[in-house]
Amino acid sequence: MDYTRIACDQPADGVARITLTRAxxxxxQDKAMLYQxxxxxxxxxRDDDVRCIVLAAEGEHFSSGHDLRDxxxxxxxxxxxxxxxxxxxxxxGQLASEHEMYLGLCRxxxxxxxxxxxxxxxxxxxxxxxxxxxxxxVIASEDARFSDPTVAFGxxxxxxxxxxxxxxxxxxxxxxxxxxxxxxxxxRAIGMVNHVVPRGELxxxxxxxxxxxxxxPLIGLRLAKLACNQSLDVQGYSTxxxxxxxxxxxxxxNARLVHGMPVDPAGADTIRREAKEGTxx
Numbered sequence: 001m002d003y004t005r006i007a008c009d010q011p012a013d014g015v016a017r018i019t020l021t022r023a024x025x026x027x028x029q030d031k032a033m034l035y036q037x038x039x040x041x042x043x044x045x046r047d048d049d050v051r052c053i054v055l056a057a058e059g060e061h062f063s064s065g066h067d068l069r070d071x072x073x074x075x076x077x078x079x080x081x082x083x084x085x086x087x088x089x090x091x092x093g094q095l096a097s098e099h100e101m102y103l104g105l106c107r108x109x110x111x112x113x114x115x116x117x118x119x120x121x122x123x124x125x126x127x128x129x130x131x132x133x134x135x136x137x138v139i140a141s142e143d144a145r146f147s148d149p150t151v152a153f154g155x156x157x158x159x160x161x162x163x164x165x166x167x168x169x170x171x172x173x174x175x176x177x178x179x180x181x182x183x184x185x186x187x188r189a190i191g192m193v194n195h196v197v198p199r200g201e202l203x204x205x206x207x208x209x210x211x212x213x214x215x216x217p218l219i220g221l222r223l224a225k226l227a228c229n230q231s232l233d234v235q236g237y238s239t240x241x242x243x244x245x246x247x248x249x250x251x252x253x254n255a256r257l258v259h260g261m262p263v264d265p266a267g268a269d270t271i272r273r274e275a276k277e278g279t280x281x
Contacts, residue, residue, distance in 0.1 A: 005033035008040050011207055014051040014214030016044040020131075023059025029127055030070035031101065035077045037131075038105055045112050051214040051221060053116045054206055055135065062120045062144070063128030065158075068268075074101065080108060091253045094262060102130065102159035103245050107238075110134035110229065113222045115213050119206040120144045120184075121199060130160040136225065137213075138192065139206045140184035141199040146192070149179035149274070153267035155251035161244030165237055166192045179274060 007019045018040045020027040044050045074086040081104035085096045116135040124146045148157050163172035187193040197205045252262045
């Protein structure tokens with residue numbers, strides 16, 4: 001695959017790094033970025049010399065979320081799930097597309113049998129959370145801010161609905177109901193972020209963590225990750241994700257009936273206004 005949205009390197013023994021390179025778009029995720037990321041993650045997963053993966057991002061912000069101006073079609077890409085019918089009219093096509101492109105990709109990444117460490121700076125907004133929550137360890141710079149203002153669009157939250165698991169149900173409700181932002185330190189205090197470091201130390205700290213992980217035997221790392229994931233699953237994690245996706249599409253279907261489009265068009269204005277006014281904190 002010809003990478004135009006990401007870059008790959010091996011900064012340390014046993015470590016593969018994937019870097020989002022759409023800094024001019026605040027690393028907004030179009031379909032090309034998501035499928036290139038998936039391809040690179042799969043390649044690192046299959047490389048027996050790689051024992052730990054780092055996901056990073058160029059520029060001021062980790063990710064501003066989904067690229068709402070993306071005009072490409074899923075027909076331009078090779079599906080990685082068994083969903084089809086992406087061009088069907090009405091809610092059917094969107095249901096298939098989001099199960100493939102959002103929930104499907106995130107679940108693949110969560111099940112990747114190697115540790116993935118994410119380094120986050122600046123804004124990690126809405127869909128940006130879907131490049132963090134499926135993975136294993138999160139290192140954030142002091143200026144990192146995490147948010148999901150998508151309730152303003154008339155849906156329950158971003159498609160990989162791990163909010164309650166990552167934040168606890170009280171803080172998840174606050175984030176969703178208000179459309180506010182949580183600081184890196186807020187998220188560290190509630191367990192979503194492992195470490196908070198100065199911006200200038202973010203890359204070095206993350207690589208040091210990844211290199212330390214990569215010194216462990218791969219079989220042990222795989223088994224530890226399986227055990228952690230399955231411990232969440234027996235508590236209902238995967239079932240909750242799938243159920244929340246259903247509510248996502250209730251919201252989309254309602255918006256189609258009320259507004260003639262998949263989301264409430266007033267949502268974008270609300271989010272922009274609150275960001276300008278500084279009322280999202």
